[in-house]
Amino acid sequence: MIIWKSSLLAGITGVVLWVNAACLAPSLHAGVDAPVHLRCEGQEGPLGIYPRSPRLSWQLADTGSDVRQSAYQVVVAYSRENLDKGHFWWDSGKVISDQSVGVVYGGPEPEARQLYFWKVRVWDRSGNVSDWSEVATWETGLLGRGDWSARWITGHERDTAQSMPAVYYRTQFNIPPAGQEGDKVESARLYVSARGVFEGWINGQRVGEDYFAPGWTDYNIRNQYLTYDVTDALRKGENVLGFIVGDGWHNGYLMWGKHHRKNWYGEDTALLAQLVIRYQDGNEHIVATDENWLNRTGPIVSSDFYDGETYDARLELGNWSEPGYDAEGWWPCRLLQAPQVPMEAKRFGTVRQHETLKPVAVTRGEKGEWIYDFGQNMVGWVKLRVSGEEGDSVILRFAETLHPDGSLYTDNLRKAKVTDTYHFARAGTVEWEPHFTFHGFRYASVWAAHEPESVEAVVMHTQLQPAGSIETSNPLVNRLQQNIVWSLRSNFLEIPTDCPQRDERLGWTGDAQVFIRTAIYNRDVKNFFEKWLTDLRDAQGKDGQFPNIAPRLNQKSSAAGWGDAGVICPWAIYQFYGDRRVLEENYEAMKAWVDFQERSSDNLIRPESGFGDWLALDKEDSRGPGDTATPRALVATAFFAHAADLVARTAEVLENERDKQHYSDLHERVRTAFQKEFISQGGRVSGDTQTAYVLALGFGLVPERLRETASGYLVDDIRARDWHLSTGFIGTGLLMPVLNEIGRNDVAYRLLLQETYPGWLYSVRQGATTMWERWNSYSHENGFARGGMNSFNHYAYGAVGQWLYAVVGGISPLDPGFKSILIRPVPGGDLTWAKTHYDCPYGRIETDWKVEGDTFTLKAIVPPNTSAVVELPDGRRETVGSGVHNYTCTLPAASRG
Structure with missing residues (x-):
């Protein structure tokens, strides 16, 4: 029996509590059911997690009444049997707290490759204790470099200046190994990383459903690895473990223009794999990559995210990953001296195939190609069934839209070739899809000797759980919401990218911070962004600068x-998920960024540099996407003030009084400098643009006596443009929230429902199925915007989704993590329901x-262990607990129509 507590008394108390609870009469459980939806690090039963102090969460069962937690008890054990018997590895004891989210495990440091079993019970406000929850688990992975016996291996020397063939790796092993005859496998775990992207195979079967694993990091600073339970894939006798490794982000083309090149992180792809087989007698057998593994190239002649994949079936290797295969002609592997960097378990879902789309139309091009319209701009690849003769080729190309003559519009792809090719080995019919590429497209053209028997678009993106939905009485608004979600799905592929189709597909930081709140409303992105923020910290300069x-x-x-x-993204994650660890992890980096801005400012005014309000429409003689009427120094100084304010708030959450005072003072000094430099005595903000006003108002930089005047100037500009916006990437994300803040949701609704250029429904009217990079990426009247930078799948302007959820839907957090909720739907425009x-x-x-008519009705549901402030359009306000709440009121005249 192992019991660990911070004190002997606490340990005894914890055990007695458990024994007594098991014997209590059922009546003492009245009013509170056992907790549900247990999660560790935001995942259900995670395998191979990395934190040494994982965060545990649960929810109270929804009984329809106001249920709130007053205390909890978490117990952890090495086995289900020990858990049932009270032989705990850690027992929190009864903790007086209503916290049920992000509860940090407080026991001994977890051991590597250990499965932990845990459960929780709670007390309500009346002192009733629940039954224990169902048992949940988490399993640790390899926690340090010393846990790895595997070595990095790479293939036969190749010409790395070109797109390289994927490398196939294999090794054989026996079960049971020599000296353990008759022993049975209890469990088997496969730990894998790559410098490149991999597929794993055991005995002819693909391992897992992941694509492009292990994902993208700065491989010279840290590597991710994945863990697989492969117990059922093993067989008695001879087994084969194999992998295919493609270029991916490590060796494939990245960047654009003069920066467009390969091999950003090294010359060679590489593999690191370790299979740990545990037998029932307690012995272990480790199969790990070393120089004794074999490798060779095969049919994947080239694979690249920008250029596509070429597959030559004449080079296929047969049953290369199955026992009994003749590996003659395979080469021994080379050991690669990879940088000794941290190996971290992947902390969020991988890229998966999610659905397939069938064509909604097929046409023939001028050259005889078949052009397929899948009805939706998306990310993934095409899977097809097609026949051909020996030596025939099938060539696929992809585009987001078509020219008026029906041909693919590829001007916006720039240097990306976006082409997949299949070469037949013999006459017959094949089914084929790529391995290591992806495309952003709605249309695909197929050149083939025979019309394909079937063509499907496979939708791929990072696996993120849906978090929210909104539907209204206006079909165009609903299509806008669908477009936002499709752009999120398309661009949340391993990292938050800007676009998925051209030679870019990078983690642009500005796009991410503008869109993060909309992303949170639509998907559970906590782990996704926590990992990306690690990438951002890795990329921070010694002077404190974050990259773009x-x-x-x-x-x-x-x-x-x-x-x-x-600074903005960690704060948003904290606000929506209520977990302060994201602030702890990023705090020093946040401070360094603000300190850099202070050092490099002129009397606290930032330089006239940067991208400004990218792609704004407020300057008629604009000479480029960053040439706008909003002064760049104003944009930069406003964000400087905002960042200082958020760091001060973060210091308060982390109980650092000294830093709180320092950055609060800095914020106030920058605010004063901003007012002196950019705001006139009459309330005019320099540039006199919509973005200038929303930055000043949204970041609290306008003196209170001038807020109403400045707000009036903002509305005047919108009115002067016949109720159209003129904002770019920076201004658009703040425009609607600021209109809400100043009490002008009537104006916000006019902007939302505007169907002419520029506006959100304009692109919907033009047939958009995703968000566009430009307000006028295409129009029926004027055709395409400038081809070089004209993405039809760019989520930045989808930031309006935040306002849809918070104002139209009326759901926003009052306290971090929605412990307290604001429910305040604001009807408007022609919407009659939402x-x-x-x-x-x-x-x-x-x-x-x-x-x-003039009657407004609302049904609101508040989850257990929270409270909500409900505000109705007539001004009525009340605080309620969990459960279902119904309201009716008469709409004020200003809210009608």
Whole structure:
């Protein structure tokens, strides 16, 4: 029996509590059910996690009544049997707290490759204790470099200046190994990383459903690895473990223009794999990569994210990953002296195949190619069934839209070749899809000798759980919401990218910070962003500058609104998920960024540099996408003030009073300097643009006596443009929240529902199925915007989704993590109803409202262990607990229509 506690008394108390609870009469459990939805590090039963102090979460069962937690007890054991018997590895004891999210495990440091079993029970406010929850698990991975016996291996020397063939690796082993005859396998875990992207195979079967694993990091600073339970894949006797490794981000083309090149992180792809087989007698057998493994190239002649994949079936290797295969002609592997960097377990879902789309139309091009329209701009690849003769080739190309003549529009792809090729080995019919590439497209052309029998688009993106939805009475608004989600799905592929189709596909920081709150409302992105913030910290300069893209490539300077992602994103994650670890992990980096800005400012005014309000429409004689009427120094100084304010707030959460005072003072000094430099005595903000006003108002930089005047100037500009916006990437994300803040959601609704250029529904009217990079990427009247930078799948302008959820749906956090919720739907425009839900850490929040005549009705559902402030359009306000709440009121005249 192992019991660990911080004190002997606490240990005894913990055990007695458990024994007594097991014997209590059922009546003492009245009013509180056992906790549900147990999660460790945000995952259900995670395998191979990395933290030494994992965070545990649970939800209270939704009984329809106001249920709140007053205390909890968590117990952890090495086995289910020990857990049932009270033989605990760690027992928290009864903790007086209503916390059920991000509870940090407080026991001994977890051991590597150990499966832990845990459960929790809670007390309500009346002192009733629940039954124990169902048992949940987590399993640690390899926690340090010393846990790895595997070595990095690479293949036969190749010409790394070109797109390289994928490398195939294999090794054979026996079960049971010599000296353990008759012993049975209890468990088998496979730990894998690559410098490149891999597929794993055991005995002819693919391992897992992951694509492009292990994902993208700065491989010279840290590597990710994945863990697989492969117990059922092993067989008695001879077994084969094999891998295919492609270029991926490590060796494939990245960047654009003069920076477009390969091999950013090294010349060779490489593999690191370790299979740990545990037998029932307690013995272990480790199969690990070393120079005795064999390798060779095969049919994947080239694979690249930008250029596509070429597959030559004439070079296929047969049953290369199955026992009994003749490996003659395979070469011994070379050991690679890879940088000794941390190996970290992947902390969020991998890229997966999620659905397939069938063509909605097929046409013939001028050259005889078949052109397939899948009806939706998306990311993934095409899977086809096609026949051909020996030596025939099938060539696929991809595009987001078509020219008026029906041909593929590829001007916006720049240097990316975006072409997949299949070469037949013999006459017959084949089914084929690529291994190591992806495309952003709605249309695909196929050149083949015979019309394909079937063609499907395979939708691929990082596996992120849906978090929310919103539907309204306006079909165009609903399509806009779908477009936002499709752009999120397309661009949240391993990292938050800007676009998925051209020679870029990078982790632009400005796009991410503008969109993060909308992303949170739609998907559970906590782990996804926590990992990306690690990439951002890895990329931070010694002077404190955050880069404009992460993982970092060659960019050294930081732009305002882009580098600020290193401060804005951690704060947003904290606000929505209520877990302070994200602030702890990023705090020093956040301070360094603000300190850099202070050092490099002129009397606290930032330089006239950066991207400004990228792609704004407020300057008629604009000479480029960054040439706008909003002064760049104003943009940069506004973000400087905002970042200082957020760091001060972070210091307060982390209980660092000294830093709180320092950065609060800095914020106030920058605020004063901003007012002196950019705000007139009459309330005019320099540039006199919509973005200038929303930055000043949204970041609290306008003196209170001038807020109403400045707000009026903002509305005047919108009115003067016939109720259209003129904002770019930076201004658009703040425009609607600021209009809400100043009490002008009537104006916000006019902007939302504007169907002419520029506006959100304009692209919807033009047939968009995703968000566009430009307000006018295409129009029926004028055709395409400039081809070189004209993405049809760019999520930045989808930041309006934050306002849809918070204002139309009426759901936003009052306290971090939605412990306290604001439910305040604001009807407007021609909307007569809206249904919204958001799955916060405590459970599901729902609002369902409708307008009939001058009557407004609302149904609101508040999850257990939370409270909500409900505000109705007539001004009524009340605080409620969990459960279902119904309201009716008469709409004020200003809210009608």
